[in-house]
Each structure stands twice: as structure tokens, then as C-alpha cells.
Amino acid sequence: MKISMADIIKWIKRKKVKYVNARRIAKEFNTDPRLVGKILSYLSKLGALKLYKKRKGRFSIYQVESTAIDKIDLKGFKGKKKKFTT
Numbered sequence: 001m002k003i004s005m006a007d008i009i010k011w012i013k014r015k016k017v018k019y020v021n022a023r024r025i026a027k028e029f030n031t032d033p034r035l036v037g038k039i040l041s042y043l044s045k046l047g048a049l050k051l052y053k054k055r056k057g058r059f060s061i062y063q064v065e066s067t068a069i070d071k072i073d074l075k076g077f078k079g080k081k082k083k084f085t086t
Helices: 005-015 022-029 033-046 066-071 075-080
Strands: 049-053 061-064
Touching: 005 022, 005 033, 005 066, 022 033, 033 049, 033 061
Parallel strands: none
Antiparallel strands: 049 061
16 A cells, blocks of 8 residues: 555644554554654654654654644645655
8 A cells, every 4th residue: 555754744743643653653544564664764854753762673652743743844745746655
């Protein structure tokens, strides 16, 4: 299943979560958790998420930076249509 970065950002904004991991989002979108993990690590490089807890052998937990996530312009992602596929 294809999932875009804009979908994840919209989901985080809609749910107003403080902490998130790949498994939680993967269950919501019915997709592969490794794929969601790659997107979350990319969002952490952008500054929208901060690594909260790195767990050995399990999913990392990210803390949502609410001010940074609001500043990300979703219009930029619509033009490129960057989709991550499994």
C-alpha cells in the first residue's frame, strides 16, 4: 500500500498526539511498519519529530514537535507526490 508523508502529517495533526511510533501509525493505515519507520525518521531530520526513546529491537518512540509540524507546508508535498511504497 502506498502512503505519503502528507497523510502521516495530517494524521498527527488530527489526532493531536504527543508521542508516536511506527507500529501505531501502521495499524491506522494498514501498511508495513518498516515503511512508516522510514517516513518517521525522515520527519525527524526535518525537525518535526524528536527521538524520545530508542528501544533495542523494537520500534523507536518519537516526540511530536507541535510548532515544527505546523510549519511544514503540505502544498510542497502535493506537487512532488513523494510516495513510499512497500
